[in-house]
Amino acid sequence: MSDFFAMGGYGxxxxxxxxxxxxxxxxxxxxxxxxxxxxxxxLKRQRLSSQERTP
Amino acid sequence: xxxxxxxxxxxxxxxxxATVLEPWLFWPALILLxxxxxxxxxxxxxxxxxxxxxxxxxxxxxSSYLSMFSYVTMAVASAIGLIWRMKLAFCVAVACAPIxxxxxxxxxxxxxxxxxxMWGTWWVWDPRLTSQLILFFLYLGYMFLRQALAETRQADxxxxxxxxxxxxxxPIIHFSVEWxxxxxxxxxxSKLEAPSIAADMLWPLLVMILAYQLLMLALxxxxxxxxxxxxxxxxRWVGELIGREGRGx
Numbered sequence: 001m002s003d004f005f006a007m008g009g010y011g012x013x014x015x016x017x018x019x020x021x022x023x024x025x026x027x028x029x030x031x032x033x034x035x036x037x038x039x040x041x042x043l044k045r046q047r048l049s050s051q052e053r054t055p
Numbered sequence: 056x057x058x059x060x061x062x063x064x065x066x067x068x069x070x071x072x073a074t075v076l077e078p079w080l081f082w083p084a085l086i087l088l089x090x091x092x093x094x095x096x097x098x099x100x101x102x103x104x105x106x107x108x109x110x111x112x113x114x115x116x117x118s119s120y121l122s123m124f125s126y127v128t129m130a131v132a133s134a135i136g137l138i139w140r141m142k143l144a145f146c147v148a149v150a151c152a153p154i155x156x157x158x159x160x161x162x163x164x165x166x167x168x169x170x171x172x173m174w175g176t177w178w179v180w181d182p183r184l185t186s187q188l189i190l191f192f193l194y195l196g197y198m199f200l201r202q203a204l205a206e207t208r209q210a211d212x213x214x215x216x217x218x219x220x221x222x223x224x225x226p227i228i229h230f231s232v233e234w235x236x237x238x239x240x241x242x243x244x245s246k247l248e249a250p251s252i253a254a255d256m257l258w259p260l261l262v263m264i265l266a267y268q269l270l271m272l273a274l275x276x277x278x279x280x281x282x283x284x285x286x287x288x289x290x291r292w293v294g295e296l297i298g299r300e301g302r303g304x
Contacts, residue, residue: 008101010108013172017165021114025270028157032277039281043288044297 067292069143070283073276080273087266094259102256111169113259116243117267118161122190123225125155125271129197130222133215142286145211148218149201150278154271156194163187174238182231183239186224193221207286 007014062068095113102109129151136144166184167177178184197214204210232241243252244260252260287293 004096007107007110010106010110010172013108013168014110017111017114017168020164020168021118021161024157024161028154028274029270031153032274032281036277036281036284039284040297043284043293046288047294047297 064141064143066143066283066287066290069146070280070287070296073279073283077273077276077280080269080276084266084269084273087262087269091259091263091266094255094262099256099259100253105173108169108172111165112243113263115162115165115169116260117264118158118165119187120264121267121271122155122159122162122187123228124268125151125158126190126193126218126225127222128275129155130218130225133218136211137215137219142211143283145215146279146282146286147275148215149282150275152194152197152201154274154278156191156198158267158271159187159191159194163191179238181238182235183228183237186228186231189224190228193217193224197221 005011005015063072091113095110099110101107129148132144132147132151135141136148163184166187170179171177197217200214200217201210204213231237232239244257284293284296
């Protein structure tokens with residue numbers, strides 16, 4: 001098992017490349033979904049406030 | 056065929072299609088990522104020259120490929136938008152930019168991490184590396200240009216032209232390792248020739264590329280949905296969509 005993490009001496013390089021990829025991929029999925037949710041929220045608020053102005 | 060095309064070109068239909076496709080792209084992507092990681096880290100044998108260090112290929116090549124795929128998608132969508140004045144095409148182009156920038160960033164950084172033990176340096180001003188860095192700046196330029204132009208139509212046109220012109224960089228990246236003397240190794244995969252690497256090393260790479268591809272498409276669907284809503288915010292169907300949610304249905 002420790003052999004697996006050592007990666008024949010390249011452990012630092014291999015695992016940093018993999019963990020960075022993981023972090024960036026999770027981040028872009030999270031940002032994309034948050035952006036969509038924020039857009040919906042903002043449009044909903046805009047519509048509600050425009051309805052109040054013109055009853 | 057044409058009725059299908061016209062239907063897809065209507066914003067509400069486009070939005071619904073993207074919503075339906077999204078999970079069908081996202082979950083298979085995660086499953087393939089799992090299989091690809093298992094193959095790349097456990098099944099594939101160590102390389103006779105690079106030992107286990109070569110395993111960075113399984114995250115480096117997919118992100119590099121997707122960095123270019125995203126750009127071509129962005130450029131083609133921009134061209135369609137510019138020529139036929141299609142708003143939806145610009146939705147696709149805009150959604151591509153942050154995804155492509157992220158993959159380009161990953162390609163550059165995982166490449167640097169791979170370069171340090173194998174070449175003895177994180178970075179060289181090599182044709183392949185430099186043209187890939189330019190790709191990153193093209194994505195950033197595209198996004199900053201849109202930010203700077205408040206009016207959507209103006210932003211669409213200006214950033215669209217930038218995306219189309221910048222596409223000349225793509226063949227430069229691809230052929231850089233053949234045209235110039237590069238430190239970067241030539242392509243491991245080629246459509247026309249038999250692969251130059253062992254089958255146990257190859258299939259995890261192909262699975263990882265497919266996983267990244269599906270993930271990119273899933274992200275694209277999410278981005279497209281946000282763009283379509285934003286641009287159609289005054290349309291009735293958006294009101295109905297948001298309103299329906301508001302009542303908890």
